[in-house]
Amino acid sequence: MDANEELGLEEEVGLGLGLVVEVRRKERLFRDRCNPFDCPEDTFRQLYRLPKLSVLDICHEIGPFLRRQTKRSQAVQVPLQICITLNFFASGTFQYVLGQSFGLSQPTVSQVIKHVTRSIIRSMNRHITFPMDRESQILIQQQFFRKFQFPRIIGAIDGTHVAIKAPSVDEHVYVNRKSYHSINVQAICDSNLKFLDVVAKYPGSCHDSFILSNSTIGQRFQDGLIPNGLLIGDSGYPLREWLMVPINNPTTEDERNYNDMHASARNVIKHCFGVMKSRFRCIHRSGGNLQYSPKRCCEIIMAVAILHNMTIHIPLLPEEEIEIDLVEDDARQPQHVAGANAARQELIRQLAQ
Structure with a gap:
């Protein structure tokens, strides 16, 4: 077994017609989620309307409500969920535009905003x-x-x-x-x-x-x-x-x-x-x-x-x-x-x- 076969990048697939076709699988690439805290404090304030320490306090308070079990290879981390929602609250930007900014799909952004919003409400009292x-x-x-x-x-x-x-x-x-x-x-x-x-x-x-x-x-x-x-x-x-x-x-x-x-x-x-x-x-x-x-x-x-x-x-x-x-x-x-x-x-x- 060569290296490509071991990695599963190539394999021979029979089509039932007496033909054998070599199929090259695409290597699965994982996009690194952007780190919203990896920017100057003044830029962070403009994006999220709050200083970094305040956002971290929010993460600490509602984070337990947002850590869900998932079978996906990469769940959206709590700080990123909260920053996405704060950016929406701060600007009213369309979800598609937010998704482009954070490297996420519009449906994912929609779910993130919904879950963070409801988690904040749970702390209302x-x-x-x-x-x-x-x-x-x-x-x-x-x-x-x-x-x-x-x-x-x-x-x-x-x-x-x-x-x-x-x-x-x-x-x-x-x-x-x-x-x-x-x-x-x-x-x-x-x-x-x-x-x-x-x-x-x-x-x-x-x-x-x-x-x-x-x-x-x-x-x-x-x-x-x-x-x-x-x-x-x-x-x-x-x-x-x-x-x-x-x-x-x-x-x-x-x-x-x-x-x-x-x-x-x-x-x-x-x-x-x-x-x-x-x-x-x-x-x-x-x-x-x-x-x-x-x-x-x-x-x-x-x-x-x-x-x-x-x-x-x-x-x-x-x-x-x-x-x-x-x-x-x-x-x-x-x-x-x-x-x-x-x-x-x-x-x-x-x-x-």
């Missing part, structure tokens, strides 16, 4: 949790008061729209008031731009007040399970004893002062959305529409919100300009509940002292 203990609530209230002199605030609430492609089922319900298809995402944040609660499952036609009334956190406030704190929201929400909204037509100096202080404190949630969308362009209109089913889009939005909380301490790059939408929601809102206006008037009186 460690990173997005509304504080139910009194000590944590007092700390958030103190931080809001130090920054905005507005008492008892436990969170700022608002909605933001993430553009998606027109779905094949119930397409019309995803069209929002600005006439494009979207997911309406409700979120509550603290004064440090950290998300405390995120709801990403409703189509763009759903009003902010509807999402709040049907959310777990809205029900907790309504049931009196969070009795010592206030949410602040824009005029798209109804006035509640636990939810302070602006006065639509202020007539006194105290009411105008209340509106000014309310707007200053409330804008932290808009700033929070701006930071998240600036870092992760896949959910920004400049990155185009998310080209997935609504369910997959909601998963991507949740994963990005979790990553926002994990990386909020990292400054944005100079080119990551923050765009903040300060346009108020429409003033059409459900009827205020009895007693809510009295609660707001008492708060106005406190602010005037």
